[in-house]
Amino acid sequence: MIVDPSADDRLDRAFMALADPVRRRIIARLSRGPATVNELADPFEISKQAVSKHIQVLEHAGLVTRTRDAQRRPVHLDPAALEALTAWIDRYRLIHEQQFRSLDSLLAESTTAEASSEASDPAVGEAGRRTEEERS
C-alpha cells in the first residue's frame, strides 16, 4: 500500500492516464469547464461506474481535481499537470533538434578548417547518424 508520491511517478501516471481515449475525451470535455460524473458519462456507452474509475485515474495522476456540491462531485481540469507533460515531451524533442543543429555546424566547420575539436563529443549520436541515410 505504498503511496509513493515521487514526482517522477506522477509524470508516469499522467502519461498513463492520457493513454486511454475515453480519458482524453474527458479531458477535452473538462477543458470547457467542470462537470459532474453523470455529465461526463453521458456521451459514452459505458457505465457510470466505469467513467467514475476513469476519473479516479485522472485524479490520481493529478490531471483533475474534485470539489463538492451537495451529492455532486464536480470535476475540474488542472492545467498545470498537462503543462508538465508538454514540458517532458518538448525537452527531448528540442534536444533532438539541437543535436541536428550541432551536427550541421560541425560539418560546416570541418570544411573551413581542420577538425581537431573532437574534444568532448558525447555524440554517439553522431556516429550513429552516419549509419543512417538509407533508402526511405
Next chain:
Amino acid sequence: MIVDPSADDRLDRAFMALADPVRRRIIARLSRGPATVNELADPFEISKQAVSKHIQVLEHAGLVTRTRDAQRRPVHLDPAALEALTAWIDRYRLIHEQQFRSLDSLLAESTTAEASSEASDPAVGEAGRRTEEERS
C-alpha cells in the same frame, strides 16, 4: 495486417506508447541520437527481446523510424510525432485557460468601478457554470 489508417488512431498509439516508463527512457536516449537495439537494451535489466517489443510499439506509433546498417537496425527519433502530442495537450490546456480569461473579464466588467478583485476564487465561479449541461 491493417496498416494504421486513421490519424486519430495514430495519436492514440502515440499516447499509449509514452505511457510506459521504459519507452520514455528509450525516447530520452534517442533524443541524443540514433541507437541500435543492443545499445538501447543495455541500460535496462530486461531482456533484449522485451526492448525489441518496446521499439516496435514506438515504431507503430510513429514515434521512431528504423533504418538498416548491416545486421544492425538503428532506431531514430521522429520529432514530428512528438509535436503532435504536445499539440493535442496544449489545445485543451489553452482552451481551459481561455475559459478562465473570459470568466475573469466577465467578473471585471461587473465591477468596472474598481479593480478590487484579486482573481478571487474562480473555482466558485466555475461551479455555477454547470448550467451548461447537455443532458439530452
Next chain:
DNA sequence: CTTGTAATCAACCAAATGGTTGATCAATGA
C-alpha cells in the same frame, strides 16, 4: 423517516500488456 439521486465500493471477468525463454532469420567475416 422515507424516497430519490449522485457517486462509489466490491466482486468478478475478458482482454491486453509486459515480461520470459528458446528457436529462427539475416548479414558479416573467418
Next chain:
DNA sequence: TCATTGATCAACCATTTGGTTGATTACAAG
C-alpha cells in the same frame, strides 16, 4: 562453408486494465 553477431519470431505466463453488475454510502427533499 560455418560460426558469430544483431535482432526478431513464437509460445507461454503473470499482472494489469477496462469493463460489467449489484450493493452501499452520502445528501437533499418530501
